[in-house]
Amino acid sequence: MARSASYQCPHCSSGMSIRSSRSVHALLRNIYLQCNNYHCSFSAAAILEITHEISPSAKPNPEVKLQTIKELTERKAANDENMENNENG
Ligand SMILES: [Zn+2]
Known part of the structure; x- marks a missing residue:
């Protein structure tokens, strides 16, 4: 339940x-x-x-577009490299 x-x-x-x-x-x-x-x-x-998808739906709504946790963490890692100077300020 x-x-x-x-x-x-x-x-x-x-x-x-x-x-x-x-x-x-x-x-x-x-x-x-x-x-x-x-x-x-x-x-x-x-x-x-x-905010994001952990496991995909078996009945997906085509209007719902969510990033997966993998996409979010890959994007954050890419941003961390590019934004290194800004984040430490
Ligand atoms: Zn209270």
């Missing part, structure tokens, strides 16, 4: 619940969180974004 994501309140460290969410597009969702601690009651908005 899948387990839902858990979020920690940045103020009191209690758990936070997702009160509502809204799809922006297939890879991006706005979520609205509320702290479970009655004495804190912090609420906030957050963004959940699917």
Whole structure:
């Protein structure tokens, strides 16, 4: 059984619940969180974004174009060589 994501309140460290969410597009969702601690009651908005593929879908959506983790790490390695002077500054 899948387990839902858990979020920690940045103020009191209690758990936070997702009160509502809204799809922006297939890879991006706005979520609205509320702290479970009655004495804190912090609420906030957050963004959940699917950033890259770990394992391909057996039913791929042709409109979804995601980089694989391999492509991301190869690109980062190439950038590290080219951007060496900028990253250390
Ligand atoms: Zn809290």
